[in-house]
Amino acid sequence: MKRLLLALLLAVAAMPATAIRPDEILADPALETRARALGKELRCLVCQNQSIDDSEADLARDLRKLVRERLVAGDSDPEIRRFLVARYGDFVRLDPPLRLATAVLWFGPAVLLALGFAGIVVFLRRRPETTAPDLDPADRARLERVLAEDDKR
Protein backbone atom coordinates (compact mmCIF):
# COMPACT_ATOMS: atom_id res chain seq x y z
CA MET A 1 0.00 0.00 0.00
CA LYS A 2 2.76 2.39 0.98
CA ARG A 3 4.68 1.54 -2.17
CA LEU A 4 1.64 2.10 -4.30
CA LEU A 5 1.08 5.50 -2.71
CA LEU A 6 4.71 6.41 -3.24
CA ALA A 7 4.55 5.33 -6.87
CA LEU A 8 1.38 7.39 -7.35
CA LEU A 9 2.97 10.40 -5.69
CA LEU A 10 6.05 10.16 -7.89
CA ALA A 11 3.90 9.79 -11.00
CA VAL A 12 1.97 12.94 -10.10
CA ALA A 13 5.17 14.83 -9.28
CA ALA A 14 6.67 13.81 -12.61
CA MET A 15 3.78 15.30 -14.59
CA PRO A 16 4.74 18.64 -16.07
CA ALA A 17 2.72 21.41 -14.48
CA THR A 18 1.42 23.07 -17.60
CA ALA A 19 -1.92 23.50 -19.26
CA ILE A 20 -0.51 22.96 -22.74
CA ARG A 21 -2.52 20.39 -24.63
CA PRO A 22 -0.84 17.79 -26.80
CA ASP A 23 -2.43 19.17 -29.98
CA GLU A 24 -0.86 22.58 -29.34
CA ILE A 25 2.72 21.29 -29.29
CA LEU A 26 4.77 22.18 -32.35
CA ALA A 27 6.45 19.47 -34.42
CA ASP A 28 9.73 21.40 -34.43
CA PRO A 29 11.34 20.87 -31.00
CA ALA A 30 13.52 23.99 -31.29
CA LEU A 31 10.46 26.19 -31.89
CA GLU A 32 8.53 24.42 -29.14
CA THR A 33 11.38 25.09 -26.69
CA ARG A 34 11.22 28.78 -27.58
CA ALA A 35 7.43 28.71 -27.27
CA ARG A 36 7.76 27.24 -23.75
CA ALA A 37 10.31 29.86 -22.73
CA LEU A 38 8.02 32.64 -23.98
CA GLY A 39 4.95 30.99 -22.49
CA LYS A 40 6.54 31.02 -19.05
CA GLU A 41 7.19 34.76 -19.09
CA LEU A 42 3.82 35.83 -20.49
CA ARG A 43 1.00 36.51 -18.09
CA CYS A 44 -2.46 35.10 -18.50
CA LEU A 45 -4.55 38.29 -18.37
CA VAL A 46 -7.56 36.43 -17.00
CA CYS A 47 -5.96 34.69 -14.04
CA GLN A 48 -3.20 37.29 -13.68
CA ASN A 49 -0.83 35.33 -11.45
CA GLN A 50 -0.38 32.44 -13.83
CA SER A 51 1.66 32.29 -16.99
CA ILE A 52 -0.12 31.40 -20.21
CA ASP A 53 1.55 27.97 -20.07
CA ASP A 54 0.08 27.31 -16.64
CA SER A 55 -3.40 28.60 -17.27
CA GLU A 56 -6.42 26.68 -18.49
CA ALA A 57 -8.20 29.91 -19.44
CA ASP A 58 -9.49 30.25 -22.98
CA LEU A 59 -7.50 33.39 -23.62
CA ALA A 60 -4.30 31.71 -22.40
CA ARG A 61 -4.84 28.95 -24.94
CA ASP A 62 -5.46 31.51 -27.69
CA LEU A 63 -2.25 33.30 -26.73
CA ARG A 64 -0.27 30.04 -26.71
CA LYS A 65 -1.55 29.32 -30.20
CA LEU A 66 -0.73 32.86 -31.29
CA VAL A 67 2.84 32.62 -29.95
CA ARG A 68 3.33 29.34 -31.83
CA GLU A 69 1.86 30.73 -35.05
CA ARG A 70 4.21 33.66 -34.94
CA LEU A 71 7.18 31.46 -34.18
CA VAL A 72 6.36 29.28 -37.18
CA ALA A 73 5.98 32.44 -39.26
CA GLY A 74 9.56 33.30 -38.31
CA ASP A 75 9.13 36.03 -35.70
CA SER A 76 11.95 36.50 -33.19
CA ASP A 77 11.30 36.31 -29.44
CA PRO A 78 11.55 40.10 -28.95
CA GLU A 79 9.15 40.61 -31.86
CA ILE A 80 6.58 38.35 -30.22
CA ARG A 81 7.05 40.10 -26.88
CA ARG A 82 6.58 43.49 -28.56
CA PHE A 83 3.48 42.22 -30.38
CA LEU A 84 1.81 41.27 -27.11
CA VAL A 85 2.98 44.30 -25.15
CA ALA A 86 1.49 46.54 -27.87
CA ARG A 87 -1.89 44.92 -27.22
CA TYR A 88 -1.91 44.19 -23.52
CA GLY A 89 0.72 46.55 -22.11
CA ASP A 90 3.74 45.69 -19.97
CA PHE A 91 1.38 43.84 -17.64
CA VAL A 92 1.43 40.88 -20.02
CA ARG A 93 5.06 40.27 -19.09
CA LEU A 94 5.67 38.43 -15.84
CA ASP A 95 9.20 39.82 -15.97
CA PRO A 96 8.56 43.57 -15.95
CA PRO A 97 10.95 45.75 -17.97
CA LEU A 98 12.96 48.40 -16.18
CA ARG A 99 11.19 51.75 -16.56
CA LEU A 100 10.65 54.78 -14.42
CA ALA A 101 7.32 53.39 -13.26
CA THR A 102 8.83 50.04 -12.30
CA ALA A 103 12.00 51.45 -10.71
CA VAL A 104 10.57 51.00 -7.20
CA LEU A 105 9.92 47.36 -8.02
CA TRP A 106 13.48 46.83 -9.19
CA PHE A 107 15.42 48.86 -6.67
CA GLY A 108 13.02 49.01 -3.72
CA PRO A 109 14.28 45.84 -1.99
CA ALA A 110 17.94 46.86 -2.38
CA VAL A 111 17.17 50.35 -1.03
CA LEU A 112 15.32 48.87 1.97
CA LEU A 113 18.23 46.50 2.65
CA ALA A 114 20.72 49.40 2.49
CA LEU A 115 18.53 51.45 4.85
CA GLY A 116 18.42 48.51 7.24
CA PHE A 117 22.21 48.21 7.28
CA ALA A 118 22.56 51.96 7.72
CA GLY A 119 20.19 51.70 10.69
CA ILE A 120 22.30 48.95 12.28
CA VAL A 121 25.52 50.94 11.78
CA VAL A 122 23.99 54.06 13.32
CA PHE A 123 22.62 52.05 16.23
CA LEU A 124 25.92 50.32 16.97
CA ARG A 125 27.95 53.53 16.69
CA ARG A 126 25.70 55.46 18.99
CA ARG A 127 25.44 52.82 21.70
CA PRO A 128 27.29 54.11 24.74
CA GLU A 129 30.19 51.95 25.87
CA THR A 130 29.11 49.98 28.86
CA THR A 131 31.65 50.23 31.68
CA ALA A 132 30.73 49.33 35.19
CA PRO A 133 30.59 52.33 37.48
CA ASP A 134 33.34 52.58 40.03
CA LEU A 135 32.59 51.30 43.50
CA ASP A 136 32.61 53.88 46.20
CA PRO A 137 35.54 53.56 48.66
CA ALA A 138 33.45 52.05 51.48
CA ASP A 139 32.11 49.29 49.24
CA ARG A 140 35.56 48.67 47.79
CA ALA A 141 37.04 48.23 51.30
CA ARG A 142 34.24 45.81 52.18
CA LEU A 143 34.74 43.83 48.97
CA GLU A 144 38.45 43.50 49.65
CA ARG A 145 37.77 42.33 53.21
CA VAL A 146 35.35 39.67 52.00
CA LEU A 147 37.79 38.48 49.35
CA ALA A 148 40.66 38.34 51.87
CA GLU A 149 38.49 36.25 54.22
CA ASP A 150 37.61 33.98 51.32
CA ASP A 151 41.30 33.45 50.54
CA LYS A 152 42.01 32.41 54.13
CA ARG A 153 39.60 29.50 53.95
Next chain:
Amino acid sequence: MRWLYLAPIAIFAVVAGYLAVGLTRNPGTLPSALLDKPVPEFALPPLVPEKTGLASADLKGAPVLVNVWASWCVPCRAEHPILIRLAREVPIFGFNYKDKPEDAKRFLAELGDPYAKIGTDPSGRVGIDWGVYGVPETFVVDAEGRIRHRHVGPLTDRAVAETIRPLLKSLTR
Protein backbone atom coordinates in the same frame (compact mmCIF):
# COMPACT_ATOMS: atom_id res chain seq x y z
CA MET B 1 19.66 62.50 16.54
CA ARG B 2 16.22 62.96 18.15
CA TRP B 3 14.61 62.79 14.72
CA LEU B 4 15.65 59.17 14.44
CA TYR B 5 12.81 58.25 16.80
CA LEU B 6 10.41 59.55 14.20
CA ALA B 7 11.80 57.16 11.60
CA PRO B 8 9.42 54.26 12.42
CA ILE B 9 6.47 56.63 12.23
CA ALA B 10 7.69 57.97 8.89
CA ILE B 11 8.18 54.44 7.55
CA PHE B 12 4.74 53.48 8.78
CA ALA B 13 3.24 56.51 7.02
CA VAL B 14 4.92 55.60 3.73
CA VAL B 15 3.83 51.94 3.92
CA ALA B 16 0.31 52.93 4.95
CA GLY B 17 0.14 55.37 2.05
CA TYR B 18 1.26 52.70 -0.40
CA LEU B 19 -1.27 50.21 0.90
CA ALA B 20 -4.07 52.78 1.04
CA VAL B 21 -3.65 53.39 -2.68
CA GLY B 22 -2.59 49.87 -3.72
CA LEU B 23 -5.24 47.88 -1.89
CA THR B 24 -8.13 50.01 -3.04
CA ARG B 25 -7.20 49.58 -6.68
CA ASN B 26 -8.93 46.80 -8.56
CA PRO B 27 -6.20 44.60 -10.05
CA GLY B 28 -8.80 43.03 -12.35
CA THR B 29 -9.23 46.29 -14.23
CA LEU B 30 -6.33 46.99 -16.53
CA PRO B 31 -5.91 50.20 -18.46
CA SER B 32 -5.99 49.58 -22.19
CA ALA B 33 -2.57 49.49 -23.82
CA LEU B 34 -4.28 51.15 -26.79
CA LEU B 35 -5.48 54.17 -24.83
CA ASP B 36 -5.41 57.29 -27.03
CA LYS B 37 -4.21 55.18 -29.93
CA PRO B 38 -6.12 54.45 -33.13
CA VAL B 39 -8.18 51.27 -33.11
CA PRO B 40 -6.36 48.33 -34.69
CA GLU B 41 -6.96 47.61 -38.38
CA PHE B 42 -9.65 44.97 -38.55
CA ALA B 43 -12.72 43.79 -40.44
CA LEU B 44 -15.25 41.49 -38.82
CA PRO B 45 -17.98 39.69 -40.76
CA PRO B 46 -21.60 40.48 -39.89
CA LEU B 47 -23.60 38.39 -37.43
CA VAL B 48 -26.98 38.99 -39.08
CA PRO B 49 -27.61 39.74 -42.76
CA GLU B 50 -29.66 42.88 -41.95
CA LYS B 51 -26.71 44.64 -40.36
CA THR B 52 -23.22 45.16 -41.72
CA GLY B 53 -20.18 43.77 -39.97
CA LEU B 54 -17.67 45.91 -38.17
CA ALA B 55 -14.42 47.33 -39.54
CA SER B 56 -11.93 49.98 -38.45
CA ALA B 57 -13.30 52.39 -41.06
CA ASP B 58 -16.71 52.32 -39.32
CA LEU B 59 -15.18 53.87 -36.23
CA LYS B 60 -14.35 57.20 -37.83
CA GLY B 61 -16.70 60.15 -38.03
CA ALA B 62 -18.44 60.30 -34.69
CA PRO B 63 -17.81 59.08 -31.13
CA VAL B 64 -19.18 55.59 -30.61
CA LEU B 65 -19.15 52.75 -28.13
CA VAL B 66 -17.77 49.36 -29.05
CA ASN B 67 -19.20 46.67 -26.80
CA VAL B 68 -17.45 43.31 -26.65
CA TRP B 69 -19.98 40.67 -25.68
CA ALA B 70 -20.89 37.00 -26.01
CA SER B 71 -23.99 34.95 -25.36
CA TRP B 72 -22.06 32.68 -22.98
CA CYS B 73 -21.02 35.64 -20.85
CA VAL B 74 -23.27 36.01 -17.83
CA PRO B 75 -22.36 39.61 -16.90
CA CYS B 76 -23.22 40.57 -20.50
CA ARG B 77 -26.84 39.79 -19.66
CA ALA B 78 -26.60 42.06 -16.65
CA GLU B 79 -25.35 45.05 -18.63
CA HIS B 80 -27.66 44.52 -21.59
CA PRO B 81 -30.56 46.73 -20.38
CA ILE B 82 -28.05 49.56 -19.87
CA LEU B 83 -26.85 49.17 -23.47
CA ILE B 84 -30.43 49.25 -24.74
CA ARG B 85 -30.96 52.55 -22.94
CA LEU B 86 -27.59 53.98 -24.01
CA ALA B 87 -28.29 53.13 -27.65
CA ARG B 88 -30.69 56.11 -27.73
CA GLU B 89 -27.80 58.48 -26.97
CA VAL B 90 -24.86 57.09 -28.93
CA PRO B 91 -24.29 54.46 -31.65
CA ILE B 92 -23.20 51.19 -30.08
CA PHE B 93 -21.29 48.72 -32.21
CA GLY B 94 -21.37 45.08 -31.17
CA PHE B 95 -18.19 43.01 -31.11
CA ASN B 96 -19.40 39.43 -30.76
CA TYR B 97 -16.47 37.60 -29.18
CA LYS B 98 -15.84 33.85 -29.55
CA ASP B 99 -19.51 33.03 -29.91
CA LYS B 100 -21.70 30.75 -31.97
CA PRO B 101 -23.89 32.77 -34.38
CA GLU B 102 -27.08 30.89 -33.40
CA ASP B 103 -26.47 31.52 -29.71
CA ALA B 104 -25.67 35.19 -30.31
CA LYS B 105 -28.85 35.67 -32.36
CA ARG B 106 -30.95 33.95 -29.72
CA PHE B 107 -29.41 36.20 -27.06
CA LEU B 108 -30.40 39.32 -29.03
CA ALA B 109 -33.87 37.99 -29.84
CA GLU B 110 -34.43 37.43 -26.15
CA LEU B 111 -32.93 40.57 -24.65
CA GLY B 112 -33.18 43.10 -27.49
CA ASP B 113 -30.60 44.40 -29.93
CA PRO B 114 -28.94 47.72 -29.09
CA TYR B 115 -26.28 47.45 -31.78
CA ALA B 116 -26.04 49.59 -34.92
CA LYS B 117 -23.58 47.14 -36.45
CA ILE B 118 -22.42 43.75 -35.27
CA GLY B 119 -19.16 42.04 -36.19
CA THR B 120 -18.33 38.50 -35.14
CA ASP B 121 -14.92 37.32 -34.05
CA PRO B 122 -15.29 33.55 -33.63
CA SER B 123 -11.56 32.89 -33.20
CA GLY B 124 -10.99 35.79 -30.81
CA ARG B 125 -8.03 36.92 -32.89
CA VAL B 126 -9.29 40.46 -33.45
CA GLY B 127 -10.12 40.51 -29.75
CA ILE B 128 -6.43 39.96 -29.02
CA ASP B 129 -5.57 42.89 -31.32
CA TRP B 130 -7.89 45.01 -29.19
CA GLY B 131 -6.32 43.71 -25.98
CA VAL B 132 -9.57 42.09 -24.89
CA TYR B 133 -9.06 39.79 -21.91
CA GLY B 134 -12.49 39.43 -20.44
CA VAL B 135 -15.96 40.07 -21.71
CA PRO B 136 -17.84 42.26 -21.42
CA GLU B 137 -15.62 45.17 -22.29
CA THR B 138 -16.79 48.52 -23.58
CA PHE B 139 -14.55 50.90 -25.52
CA VAL B 140 -15.22 54.57 -26.10
CA VAL B 141 -13.88 55.51 -29.54
CA ASP B 142 -13.69 59.15 -30.60
CA ALA B 143 -14.50 60.68 -33.99
CA GLU B 144 -10.92 60.17 -35.19
CA GLY B 145 -11.12 56.47 -34.43
CA ARG B 146 -8.94 56.60 -31.33
CA ILE B 147 -9.67 54.54 -28.22
CA ARG B 148 -10.34 56.98 -25.40
CA HIS B 149 -11.57 54.71 -22.63
CA ARG B 150 -12.06 51.07 -21.83
CA HIS B 151 -14.51 49.76 -19.30
CA VAL B 152 -13.80 46.19 -18.19
CA GLY B 153 -16.69 44.15 -16.86
CA PRO B 154 -20.40 44.85 -17.04
CA LEU B 155 -21.42 48.47 -17.46
CA THR B 156 -23.14 49.92 -14.44
CA ASP B 157 -25.43 52.94 -14.20
CA ARG B 158 -22.74 54.56 -12.10
CA ALA B 159 -19.97 53.94 -14.67
CA VAL B 160 -22.21 55.37 -17.39
CA ALA B 161 -23.17 58.43 -15.35
CA GLU B 162 -19.71 59.18 -13.98
CA THR B 163 -17.38 58.19 -16.80
CA ILE B 164 -18.91 57.16 -20.12
CA ARG B 165 -21.52 59.89 -20.55
CA PRO B 166 -19.28 62.81 -19.51
CA LEU B 167 -16.54 61.50 -21.80
CA LEU B 168 -18.94 61.20 -24.74
CA LYS B 169 -20.19 64.71 -24.03
CA SER B 170 -16.67 66.11 -24.11
CA LEU B 171 -15.94 64.23 -27.33
CA THR B 172 -18.98 65.50 -29.21
CA ARG B 173 -18.31 69.10 -28.34
